Amino acid sequence: MTVRFLSAGDRALVVEFGNRIERELSDDVLRLDASLRSSRLRGVVETVPTFRSLTVHYDPMVTSRADLGRAIAGLLDRRSDPRSDATSWRVPVCYESEFAPDLAEVAHLAGMTPGEVVGLHSAVRYHVYMLGFLPGFPYMGDLPDRLALPRRADPRLRVPAGSVSIATTLTAIYPYESPGGWHLIGATPIRLFEPARPRPALLAPGDIVQFEPINAASFVSIRKAVDSGNYEVANEPVAG
């Protein structure tokens, strides 16, 4: 593995582990992130893990790329656990047609029934690679090969908040209404981002997510419970 240090201006240093979406790379990224957080290097403002790199934002009034690069190089060999505080979540998803505008088309393209798509999509324990695009937006994978499709040729201008989507090898949930080019195969009644919560984003890089199919009636009742602050998404610590 060749680690590369790339400058992103004078306030960020990118530690790049590779150029693909793979679990091993993600574990390297999250391991360095955990080491950096615990070592509290002077001048580090924040870190941003992505599929393949860790971007370290720093304050050039306090440190420099040269000093930071040396300090980070010294952390790369640490065998810290990339997911020591990770959580496993069961996210309820309604895959019924009114919540899943693209499910029939996805089933057609994948050569299976909508029920088979739902069965495949909800059988996998997904790894949260990173958050980005919008506050709380999780990029999760990997999708079963048979569900891997390119993005939609014509992106939607408005994807509803809560939409559960797939594209390429990934699945995601839109925390906010926004434009989007992914295939919408369901919707969750839970909220992925609430700034007033102690932990504003429900999911964190390194977490595990499995989708739990629910019917439309459950969607409505869970949404009500969410709105009144009486719903907690089922979760447990990721073992070892």
Added chain:
Amino acid sequence: MSAGLKLLAPGLHTTVQDLGRPGYQAIGVPVSGALDGVSLRLANALVGNPPGTPALEVLISGPTFEVTADTVRMALAGAGASLAVGAEKARVGSGRSVTLPRGELVEIVAGRQSASCYFAVEGGINVPLVLGSASTYVRAALGGLDGRALRDGDFVPLAMVSASHRAELRLPAPMPATGDQPIRVVLGPQQENFTEEAIAVLLEAEFRISPSADRMGMRLDGPLLQHRRGWDIVSDAITTGAIQVLGSGQPILLLADHQTTGGYPKIATVVSADLPVVGRRRPGDPLRFVAVTVEAAEALCREAERGLIEMLTRLEPIPDHHGIDLGSLYDGNLISGVVSGLD
């Protein structure tokens, strides 16, 4: 009665901003904050506020409001910007504070020199902090006034009901014009994804800021920049000032509200010392780039910070024409650091 400013016209895009919301990019929250952090800090200093106090960022055209507090001390920072006060529209230039009474009508005239100017009030704009910041991020409705730009009829709440008794302050010299000096960049992080010719074009050509520029970024019209290895990369983090290049070859300079991650290669990144300069450039203005090393960029950052702090120590009290004893003001803490800095 609560203190505030009653909006009679909102301006093109007026938002509450402070120095931003760092610390949450890992969960997809942009830093936001003032496009021109230097002018925000100057405006705050002129009214006696700490540097990151929430203020109004005015883009292109300014709002008109009525003072609905006993008295409000206010200051504008931005080249060419001014306040037009009252029916006679008496002009108060940028770079000084002024205190106005209840009922006064004030228009912020942004002028044509700078895209942005900053309007600070003593005590600050009183909006709740979201994730530690008052900065408005419209796309996720975070911060500011209900997470959006100001609208007609808004009441902008202020933290102080009346201005403190002290001299008004002014900058020792007028706000510098924005100029058309080249913007300094550090190449990368993905300059390898571009042809040598593309990098040469970036550093030699003149680009023009597209009319669609907003707080997320500015598209740059001009020559296209050719990718070497295809235009989509596996998404990675974006930093403010990054120049990412779309599949078409068009560059976009990303500003304070940019997405935290993205899948286009970034050919270069504007040095932090020049980000305030970029924040002053208007749609249609030319942009040229020159490359520096990261070590030079870090030195420029430190030099700019020292220069700003030095300027903040040289704010001058404005002589009062109504018989206030200046000698007693000089003894006060508020301007004690100022006197020694006077020539």
